[in-house]
Amino acid sequence: MEIILLLFTFVLAIFLGVELINKVPSQLHTPLMSGSNAISGISIVGALLAAGLSSDTTLGIILGLVAVICASINVVGGYLVTDRMLSMFKTREGNEK
């Protein structure tokens, strides 16, 4: 039963994603891509669990550790880069301040 619920969540989320992003002005394509890229760093949750719960074998430690490192690069780098980019988008009024 659990798997059906997970699949259900998956399908709904895909549809939601399509609806959310359907019309994006092209000037926001880069920030949207880099912002959603940061969200894909959500695999950090899996990485944390891997690193925290499988420290009984050397390979387990290595896999978990590298996974956490990679995922945090993705998360931290992704959000910071997006923020840097977005903070440059200004309106004319913003410029005159």
Added chain:
Amino acid sequence: MNILINLAYIVASILFIYGLKMLSKPTTAVRGNQISALGMLIAIVATLLYSGMDYRWILAGLVVGSAIGAVAAIRVPMTSMPEFVALFNGTGGLASLLVGWSEYNTFLNTADGGLGIVQVIAIFLAVLIGGVTFTGSMIAYAKLAERIDGKPTLFTGQQLVNALIVVAVLVSGVVYVMNPGAELSQILFYVTVFLSLVLGVLVTIPIGGADMPVVISLLNSYSGLAACAAGFVISNTVLIVAGSLVGASGIILTNIMCKAMNRSLAHVLFSGFGSATTGGAGEGQTGEVKPISAEDAYYVLEAASSVVFVPGYGMAVAQAQHVVRELGDLLEANGTEVKYAVHPVAGRMPGHMNVLLAEANVPYEQLVEMDDINPIISTVDVCVVIGANDVVNPGAREDESSAIYGMPVINVDLARSCFVLKRSMRAGFAGIENPLFFKENTRMLFGDAKDSIAALVEQFKSG
């Protein structure tokens, strides 16, 4: 405790959804990104609350990874944004691969451990998609950063090799899924890890620089799907929700990019565009190229009542965005209406030019999209093309033999006059001749884009 954690995951998912929604409007985008970052923080903190966690490795990983990510993100210049987005994307893919692998490793090392069929398949998918995302993004990074040749790399039998690898992966997958604990399956699992990495390289090397916006969007989508697969591996809803959102948004962006180039996704992925398209080039590009000096260009611009800048990758290379803005401001002060027309695939990443112009403080009200400028382009006095080539190629409209025939372009040749800033007469990234250069109303301003614009700015200041 687990209930609390799961409630926190729901909150995180809501924040991701709101964040993405706000990211698609210019006025709310900054907040949107922050909200989504808050969601991520909540998801991470909640995960750390699981009982029985060994924090040593977690802490080490978080510190190292965050430091690398932060330093890279703060140091990267705006012009290198495309390759860094690719790089970050790749690390996300690798993380998903490792999550899958780690789960499999735990299963092998647990005496009475069992894996449901769904988990077994999900592990396979997380490894496969994660691996392709990782090496694919690394190749995209290397191409964008010009560490390797940006031109398509093709070899004979490439399709066949790719097909064989896909078959090998599928066969390994089936054997492994049938009995994940068997010795043969273990070997095949490592074979799958290896092959997925090879596959990522092979599917990305035949794709040329001009197609990079499509590939980056697609890899972005893959990284989301890989996270999603990892979510099925550990039965975690927040991974599935966030991963699907990214997967869907990546597909939409890919679709937009393909439409902007009038090509199907299959064509982008398998054609090795720009390698064998010498076709319509040789035959009779007649006419004469008419160069113009900065001084003469100044007199024309000074008298113009409307000017549209059309930037391309050349502006990024020359780092000319700041002088372009300066020239734009001088023109406005002179009573000229100034706009910046951006083609959806100008540059090497979706929206690349917008980021650069924003960096130079061009207000986004002055940025216009292709579909809005084309209907009124015949009323524009001067179009200034800065390092763009294929996206302003009238051959896409007129010449059926052109490799890019049918691709929507900005019709700068229909403006009253058109200045093309260009280093030399070399063909663009796609390797296609551009009839624009030979048009009656086109003037070529040769030289480095930054120097040329700076010369115009000088003329304005002294004149």
